[in-house]
Structure formats: C-alpha cells, structure tokens
Amino acid sequence: MIRFDSVSKLFGVTRAVDRVSFDLSEGTLTTLLGPSGCGKTTTLRLIAGLELPTEGRIEIEGRDVTAMPAAERRVAMVFQSYALFPHMSVRENVAYGLIVGGMAKRAALARAEEMLDTLGLAGLGERYPSALSGGQQQRVAVARALVLRPRVLLFDEPLSNLDARLRRRVREDIRDLQRRLGLTVVYVTHDQAEALAVSDVVVVMREGRIAQIGSPRELYDAPADSFVADFMGEANVIEAEVTPGADGFARVVVGNHALSVPLTRQAVGRVRLAVRPEAIQLALPNGAAGLPGTVRRAVFVGAHIEYEIDTPAGQLFATAPSTEPPVSVGATVSLGFRRAIPLG
Numbered sequence: 001m002i003r004f005d006s007v008s009k010l011f012g013v014t015r016a017v018d019r020v021s022f023d024l025s026e027g028t029l030t031t032l033l034g035p036s037g038c039g040k041t042t043t044l045r046l047i048a049g050l051e052l053p054t055e056g057r058i059e060i061e062g063r064d065v066t067a068m069p070a071a072e073r074r075v076a077m078v079f080q081s082y083a084l085f086p087h088m089s090v091r092e093n094v095a096y097g098l099i100v101g102g103m104a105k106r107a108a109l110a111r112a113e114e115m116l117d118t119l120g121l122a123g124l125g126e127r128y129p130s131a132l133s134g135g136q137q138q139r140v141a142v143a144r145a146l147v148l149r150p151r152v153l154l155f156d157e158p159l160s161n162l163d164a165r166l167r168r169r170v171r172e173d174i175r176d177l178q179r180r181l182g183l184t185v186v187y188v189t190h191d192q193a194e195a196l197a198v199s200d201v202v203v204v205m206r207e208g209r210i211a212q213i214g215s216p217r218e219l220y221d222a223p224a225d226s227f228v229a230d231f232m233g234e235a236n237v238i239e240a241e242v243t244p245g246a247d248g249f250a251r252v253v254v255g256n257h258a259l260s261v262p263l264t265r266q267a268v269g270r271v272r273l274a275v276r277p278e279a280i281q282l283a284l285p286n287g288a289a290g291l292p293g294t295v296r297r298a299v300f301v302g303a304h305i306e307y308e309i310d311t312p313a314g315q316l317f318a319t320a321p322s323t324e325p326p327v328s329v330g331a332t333v334s335l336g337f338r339r340a341i342p343l344g
Contacts, residue, residue: 001026007056018208034205076145091125229274253314267342280318290334
C-alpha cells in the first residue's frame with residue numbers, strides 16, 4: 001500500500017528524515033514510534049503530501065506520488081489538535097471537505113450523517129464541538145477524514161489531549177474501526193503502551209532513521225539494541241558473561257554471581273542483556289541463591305509495586321504484582337531473572 005524508497009527530507013542542513021525505506025501492507029495499522037525530533041511526524045507528513053521529499057521515492061498503491069499534491073493522494077489526516085471549526089455544527093464539520101470538493105451541500109450533509117452513525121455519534125450532528133467530550137471530538141475528527149473515503153488514514157498523536165482512561169477507550173475505538181472497515185492506518189505516537197496496544201507493525205525511529213521494524217511482540221521480545229529495548233517498554237541493560245546451559249537456559253555470570261537464565265535467543269561470550277522490570281524475580285534472603293541486592297525504593301502504583309534495587313550490576317528497576325507480599329526499603333534480596341534478551 002505504501003512504499004518509501006530511500007526517502008530523505010532536509011530542512012536547511014538538518015536531515016529530519018534520513019534515507020528511510022519501508023513497505024506497509026494494505027489493511028494494517030502501522031505506528032511510527034520514537035522520541036521527540038526523531039522524524040516520525042515528518043514521515044507522516046511526507047505520506048500525506050504536506051511535505052515533499054528532498055530525495056527518494058514514495059509510492060501509494062503502486063503509484064509514484066513523490067511530487068503529487070496532497071489533494072490527489074486519497075489520503076486523509078487526523079491532526080493532534082483535531083482542528084474542528086468551532087462555529088460549525090458537528091454535521092457541518094464532517095461535511096466540510098465534501099462541500100469544498102464540489103459535492104452538493106444536501107448530499108454532503110447526508111453522507112456526513114451516515115458517517116456519524118458509523119462512528120457512534122448519531123444524534124449529535126446539531127451540536128457544536130464545544131458541547132462534546134474530548135473522545136467525541138476525536139471521533140468527529142475521524143469522521144471528517146473518513147467521509148472523504150481515503151485509501152490511507154493518518155493519525156498524528158491523536159490521544160495526547162485526552163486523560164488516561166479516555167485515551168485507552170479511544171485507542172480501542174480506533175483499532176476496532178480500523179479492523180471493521182479494513183483501513184490502512186499510519187499512526188504517530190511517542191507512547192510505547194499506545195503503540196503496543198494498537199499496532200500490527202511498529203516502526204521505531206531515531207534521529208531520522210529507522211532503528212527497527214516489526215510486530216509489537218517482536219520488538220518487545222527481540223529488540224535490536226538498547227535504544228529499542230528501552231523505548232519498547234523499560235529495560236535494565238547489564239553486562240554479563242554467557243555460556244550455554246541445558247533445556248533452553250544459559251549460565252549468566254554478572255560480576256562474581258552466576259544465574260541460570262532463559263534467553264530469548266542464543267548468545268555466547270561477553271554480551272549485553274536487556275532484562276525487563278517484570279522479568280526480575282525478587283527472592284527473600286532464605287530463597288535460592290541469585291544476584292544480591294538492596295531495595296532502595298519501593299512505590300505502590302496500583303496494579304504493581306515498583307522497586308529500585310542496588311546490585312553488583314548497578315541499580316536495577318523491577319516491578320512485582322501488588323498481590324504479592326511487598327518488600328520493604330532497606331531489605332536484602334536475592335534476584336533471579338525469569339528471562340533476558342541478548343542485544344545486538
């Protein structure tokens with residue numbers, strides 16, 4: 001559906017996007033993920049035609065759209081601010097693009113009403129944006145994009161203006177809509193949890209380039225490097241000596257301490273391992289021997305407890321379900337790793 005072939009975008013001497021190549025399949029939801037300034041929004045704007053590349057080639061449905069204006073691409077974009085017209089009713093907002101495109105006003109308003117129905121906004125057409133909740137405004141912005149019947153729908157940080165509970169509900173609405181209508185969606189966010197929850201494919205970007213592409217599970221379980229490991233959920237990165245073990249386990253030596261640890265992929269020798277916070281097992285002093293540590297911080301955050309633990313491998317961040325007995329600050333613990341990820 002969408003192909004980037006060595007695409008770069010320069011603003012003066014700054015390479016916002018640097019020789020990026022990827023292929024995105026039809027009917028999938030792809031997330032562009034990365035920190036501020038990594039090039040993800042510029043990449044989205046290049047797909048939309050709101051920016052034109054300095055170098056490279058962009059194709060949509062096999063057509064070269066590299067120099068094609070936005071209006072001819074059959075691509076629609078939902079902006080972070082929603083950009084709804086406050087002086088227009090919801091129905092008029094949704095119909096606006098159709099009317100500007102030359103459709104008769106009555107027909108445009110009728111199609112807008114159908115789209116509002118599809119998105120669960122029936123009966124709200126006469127209201128003004130100020131009378132809607134944040135989630136309803138988001139859906140109006142989506143309706144205004146979808147009524148144009150685009151082949152590709154783009155979202156730029158669509159949930160950043162919503163509170164945490166509403167953010168979860170609206171992201172589920174977007175995912176359900178994408179699947180139900182078979183839409184090809186490209187979605188920009190800097191929120192790792194959001195990317196994991198909604199995506200078929202995640203493109204992690206760093207300094208204008210692609211750090212790694214894969215499914216959420218692939219990127220979480222097998223990150224290419226410490227940047228991806230830390231960006232796709234938190235990770236403790238430790239230096240260790242690894243030798244083969246039995247039954248899928250490896251002997252991992254950290255400092256002078258040896259542990260038997262399942263690895264996500266084979267590794268031998270001096271390597272860097274990423275250990276997820278939830279993969280660290282806290283054992284009390286009378287438990288099995290492991291990596292010794294001292295709890296420096298313990299914070300209850302509802303579903304789990306967060307710990308900072310001083311160890312010979314440095315300070316580690318661990319989490320444990322709040323249903324487990326808490327470990328107090330200052331306690332000596334013996335840590336095990338439920339699994340570890342060798343980094344390239």
